[in-house]
Amino acid sequence: MRVPSFHRVFRAASNRARGLSLGHPSIIPSILVVLMFSLVLAGCNNAKEQTFQGWVEAELIFVGPDETGRIETLTVREGDLVEKGQLLFTLDADLQLADLAMQEATVKNTQLAYDRAIALLKTSAGTQKTVEDAEAALRTAQARLNSAKTRLARRKVYSPVSGSIQQIYFRGGELVNAGKPIVAVLPPGNLKLRFFVNEANLPKLKLGDPVTVLCDGCNKDLTARITFIARSSEFTPPVIYSMDERSKLVFMIEARTPQTEGLRVGQPVSVALGERS
Numbered sequence: 001m002r003v004p005s006f007h008r009v010f011r012a013a014s015n016r017a018r019g020l021s022l023g024h025p026s027i028i029p030s031i032l033v034v035l036m037f038s039l040v041l042a043g044c045n046n047a048k049e050q051t052f053q054g055w056v057e058a059e060l061i062f063v064g065p066d067e068t069g070r071i072e073t074l075t076v077r078e079g080d081l082v083e084k085g086q087l088l089f090t091l092d093a094d095l096q097l098a099d100l101a102m103q104e105a106t107v108k109n110t111q112l113a114y115d116r117a118i119a120l121l122k123t124s125a126g127t128q129k130t131v132e133d134a135e136a137a138l139r140t141a142q143a144r145l146n147s148a149k150t151r152l153a154r155r156k157v158y159s160p161v162s163g164s165i166q167q168i169y170f171r172g173g174e175l176v177n178a179g180k181p182i183v184a185v186l187p188p189g190n191l192k193l194r195f196f197v198n199e200a201n202l203p204k205l206k207l208g209d210p211v212t213v214l215c216d217g218c219n220k221d222l223t224a225r226i227t228f229i230a231r232s233s234e235f236t237p238p239v240i241y242s243m244d245e246r247s248k249l250v251f252m253i254e255a256r257t258p259q260t261e262g263l264r265v266g267q268p269v270s271v272a273l274g275e276r277s
Helices: 006-019 027-047 094-122 128-153
Strands: 051-058 061-063 069-074 087-091 156-158 163-168 183-186 191-198 210-214 223-229 249-256 268-273
Touching (some): 051 249, 094 128
Antiparallel strands (some): 191 249
């Protein structure tokens, strides 16, 4: 038995409704059929709006020590808001204090040697060469003293940017190697949206184009602008693939928005091309 197609049934019901008078007993069921199919068709048209899956990503600022040391104090916690120049943590400074004392002693000794060379030159018991050597030694000692002061000052580490503390990797008392991040700071402007489009939709996009962002808890009018379009394709990331899409090649797109309130790192989003009116 053949089942009539969707559009055939819709046309038949419409023609039947047009052929009946308002008083005919069959007019109401016919109108209801037409209305039902109209709603279904409207729903199908709305469903045609294509969206692309993605997530919120962050460009974190990692803050760590210049030299190996043990954390003495940690003045922030995850979630804290910090201002640029705010103290984040301090490291033990025993070695730096010892080096500073040694460099201060060296400067004093080289200063005495320089003064003695000047005095001898005035009495013709010394030479100009001796004075020049003493002066060079004094300059070197002063430079090393300044370096020691800087190394000591940098045992206190301050935030290079304003933002929120996203992660703390070491705690008080732990030994941290040089260059290892202790704190990750996220400035508000460092949030971005990353989503993926297939090759068919790629020609529709260009840098600066607006997109509409949909996610749980987001503003309904949240928009962003495309800031990056990948030149090479990749397989659909496992975190967003479906059985139908996992074998397709896609291109990574990045967009940024000034409306970062409510966005969280790793939050899944749906992105529609263009702005909603």
